[in-house]
Amino acid sequence: MNSIHTFLLVLAVLFAVLYAFQPKRPKIAFIYLRYIVLILIAALVLAPFFWLICAAFKDPDVLMKYTFLPPLTEWAKEINLSNFKELFKNQPSMEGDVYFWQYIINSLFLASITTIVQMFFSSMGGYALAKYDFRGKKMVMLFMLASMMIPGVVLLAPVYKLIVNIGLMDTYWALVLPGACSVFGMFLFRQAIVGIPNDLIEAGRIDGCSEFSIFMNLIMPLVRPMTGAFCLVTFLGSWNNFLGPQVYINAQSKLTLPVVLNQYVGVYANQYGVFLAGTLLAIIPPAILFFCLQKEFISGLSSGAVKG
Amino acid sequence: MAKVFLKDVQKVYDNGFAAVKGANLDIADKEFMVIVGPSGCGKTTTLRMIAGLEEISAGTITIGDRVVNDVPPKDRDIAMVFQNYALYPHMTVFQNLAFSLKLRKFPKAEIKKRVSEVAEMLDINSQLDKKPKALSGGQRQRVALGRAIVRNPAAFLFDEPLSNLDAKLRVTTRAELKALHRRLSTTSIYVTHDQAEAMTLGDRICVMYNGEIQQVAPPMEVYDKPVNRFVAGFLGTPPMNFLKGKLSTKDGSPAFILNDGDVITLKNSNGQYKNYLEKEMIIGVRPEHLTVEPLAGQAHNGIKAKVNVVEPLGDRKDVYLTSTANQKFIANLDPHTKIDVDHQVTMYIDVNKSHIFEPGETGKNITISAN
Numbered sequence: 255m256n257s258i259h260t261f262l263l264v265l266a267v268l269f270a271v272l273y274a275f276q277p278k279r280p281k282i283a284f285i286y287l288r289y290i291v292l293i294l295i296a297a298l299v300l301a302p303f304f305w306l307i308c309a310a311f312k313d314p315d316v317l318m319k320y321t322f323l324p325p326l327t328e329w330a331k332e333i334n335l336s337n338f339k340e341l342f343k344n345q346p347s348m349e350g351d352v353y354f355w356q357y358i359i360n361s362l363f364l365a366s367i368t369t370i371v372q373m374f375f376s377s378m379g380g381y382a383l384a385k386y387d388f389r390g391k392k393m394v395m396l397f398m399l400a401s402m403m404i405p406g407v408v409l410l411a412p413v414y415k416l417i418v419n420i421g422l423m424d425t426y427w428a429l430v431l432p433g434a435c436s437v438f439g440m441f442l443f444r445q446a447i448v449g450i451p452n453d454l455i456e457a458g459r460i461d462g463c464s465e466f467s468i469f470m471n472l473i474m475p476l477v478r479p480m481t482g483a484f485c486l487v488t489f490l491g492s493w494n495n496f497l498g499p500q501v502y503i504n505a506q507s508k509l510t511l512p513v514v515l516n517q518y519v520g521v522y523a524n525q526y527g528v529f530l531a532g533t534l535l536a537i538i539p540p541a542i543l544f545f546c547l548q549k550e551f552i553s554g555l556s557s558g559a560v561k562g
Numbered sequence: 563m564a565k566v567f568l569k570d571v572q573k574v575y576d577n578g579f580a581a582v583k584g585a586n587l588d589i590a591d592k593e594f595m596v597i598v599g600p601s602g603c604g605k606t607t608t609l610r611m612i613a614g615l616e617e618i619s620a621g622t623i624t625i626g627d628r629v630v631n632d633v634p635p636k637d638r639d640i641a642m643v644f645q646n647y648a649l650y651p652h653m654t655v656f657q658n659l660a661f662s663l664k665l666r667k668f669p670k671a672e673i674k675k676r677v678s679e680v681a682e683m684l685d686i687n688s689q690l691d692k693k694p695k696a697l698s699g700g701q702r703q704r705v706a707l708g709r710a711i712v713r714n715p716a717a718f719l720f721d722e723p724l725s726n727l728d729a730k731l732r733v734t735t736r737a738e739l740k741a742l743h744r745r746l747s748t749t750s751i752y753v754t755h756d757q758a759e760a761m762t763l764g765d766r767i768c769v770m771y772n773g774e775i776q777q778v779a780p781p782m783e784v785y786d787k788p789v790n791r792f793v794a795g796f797l798g799t800p801p802m803n804f805l806k807g808k809l810s811t812k813d814g815s816p817a818f819i820l821n822d823g824d825v826i827t828l829k830n831s832n833g834q835y836k837n838y839l840e841k842e843m844i845i846g847v848r849p850e851h852l853t854v855e856p857l858a859g860q861a862h863n864g865i866k867a868k869v870n871v872v873e874p875l876g877d878r879k880d881v882y883l884t885s886t887a888n889q890k891f892i893a894n895l896d897p898h899t900k901i902d903v904d905h906q907v908t909m910y911i912d913v914n915k916s917h918i919f920e921p922g923e924t925g926k927n928i929t930i931s932a933n
Contacts, residue, residue: 451646451648456648457642457644457648457709458650459614459615460635460642461709461713462636462662463636463665467665472650476652478652
């Protein structure tokens with residue numbers, strides 16, 4: 255009998271016991287069982303995160319000694335901020351000393367710019383595909399879909415060559431430009447905008463809107479939930495991007511968090527404590543963004559636009 | 563305030579489909595023109611071309627003294643009320659009403675004044691801070707109307723604005739619309755497929771079919787003197803009865819011999835029947851012009867028929883009949899008329915109010931064409 259069998263057996267016994275207590279209301283047993291399963295799954299998912307928090311605050315010497323936290327008696331000695339102190343120390347480089355906060359700013363800057371640029375072009379592209387009729391529209395869509403089938407890594411070499419040729423190496427343009435028009439984003443926005451009634455656009459046209467003002471004043475507010483989701487996904491994608499900055503950025507002072515953190519556990523270093531402390535800090539900005547945008551996903555704004 | 567003039571306006575789509583085939587329409591200043599017709603007749607396309615939402619393939623559209631063929635919708639000085647309201651869902655009622663004024667850079671005080679005037683007029687004062695989704699269908703319709711009125715445009719365009727309301731609300735809103743037009747006196751073009759709306763609202767009615775304008779006239783004229791069989795059949799509930807037969811003469815007077823053999827003596831003509839004698843024609847009789855008792859001087863104009871269904875409707879009685887030659891028709895009788903199902907009866911036609919049409923869907927009304 256392996257562990258899964260044991261687990262299932264325990265659940266079955268638990269259900270039997272719960273059922274025995276409330277035989278007239280079998281639903282209660284199911285509800286309790288459901289919560290137990292959910293709590294177990296939540297624990298399973300959150301365990302690595304908890305491990306990360308513990309590891310970041312543990313003294314580097316005892317990192318591997320305990321799975322999670324040291325016993326309470328050892329806390330004074332073995333729980334400290336030495337990983338963070340090490341992380342924020344000056345790092346000598348060819349361009350002089352670089353500090354960790356510089357990488358945070360780099361990452362924030364790059365992720366924000368990427369998100370804004372991608373949102374701008376994707377939403378406009380999506381609007382055009384959803385609401386304008388033009389010759390060759392189907393072909394354009396087909397071409398875009400086909401381009402989604404090609405994995406990004408395959409394009410790394412040609413794009414690298416292109417970036418070198420146009421002299422954008424070691425600049426953030428190399429990271430922003432190739433992804434400025436996200437096909438995925440355009441499709442996402444197209445799907446959201448296609449459901450907006452044409453009457454609304456025509457009402458705007460008669461009311462005195464220019465085409466751009468229709469897009470900004472009428473369309474964008476109606477796809478706000480989608481925009482929030484898209485922003486989050488794009489921001490995370492750029493924030494976590496390791497390959498791009500690793501390939502296109504050389505100067506230490508321009509590097510982003512994923513690349514820098516990787517340097518702590520590279521071939522020539524094994525500062526796992528510092529690495530994990532940095533990782534913990536790197537989680538904070540996307541988490542804040544998520545909580546800010548959370549309510550955007552929920553509300554469907556287009557109800558009440560037209561009858562029904 | 564402006565007159566609207568359509569000259570040979572055509573709309574042909576890329577696939578070759580002609581939605582509007584050479585429409586000529588002269589709408590006077592302050593007039594309420596109703597464009598009516600069945601689905602797909604081109605009425606909405608015509609309205610959209612006037613609005614500038616649809617390009618025209620040929621012809622000219624004039625609003626006021628200006629040809630607007632190439633003028634964008636926002637510069638045509640028109641306002642449109644859409645079938646499904648098309649309110650901006652993310653804006654409050656106030657913002658919805660103020661939006662067009664804001665775009666035209668009106669001063670804030672003026673916007674506020676105009677919006678509150680319109681809200682007062684339409685009784686939506688208490689709704690100004692609400693979003694459209696919090697309003698009922700009727701209230702949304704009022705906001706849509708308000709959005710058009712607030713701009714004080716040269717012409718209003720209505721695209722079936724009442725079709726999403728329930729039957730009761732539709733009748734009251736219809737009356738309000740009429741009162742509103744009397745008050746504002748703005749040229750209005752109103753598209754509908756509902757003949758009751760057309761009859762009650764329009765100063766004149768424009769009946770369209772198959773992309774062509776069939777008749778433009780005041781409501782009662784269209785009802786009493788339809789130019790062709792389509793117009794005759796489109797207006798009226800129940801619709802006009804059409805019975806087949808041929809034109810002939812009897813005792814020197816023109817007569818219509820029904821396929822059943824029954825003979826209807828027509829009133830003495832001005833010679834308009836002479837080219838049609840002994841030809842297959844159609845006689846059109848409105849249900850209310852059929853009686854069970856012969857009318858004075860028309861004792862011979864009876865059609866023998868069998869009663870199939872009797873529908874007592876309170877104010878009248880609709881009787882469905884089949885003639886001996888299996889031609890179906892409806893009579894609209896007094897509610898107290900004694901008539902039984904499956905019985906043979908003779909229905910009398912008021913020939914003074916009947917029409918003779920050429921065969922075909924849009925066969926010409928030869929009774930009036932000579933007048």
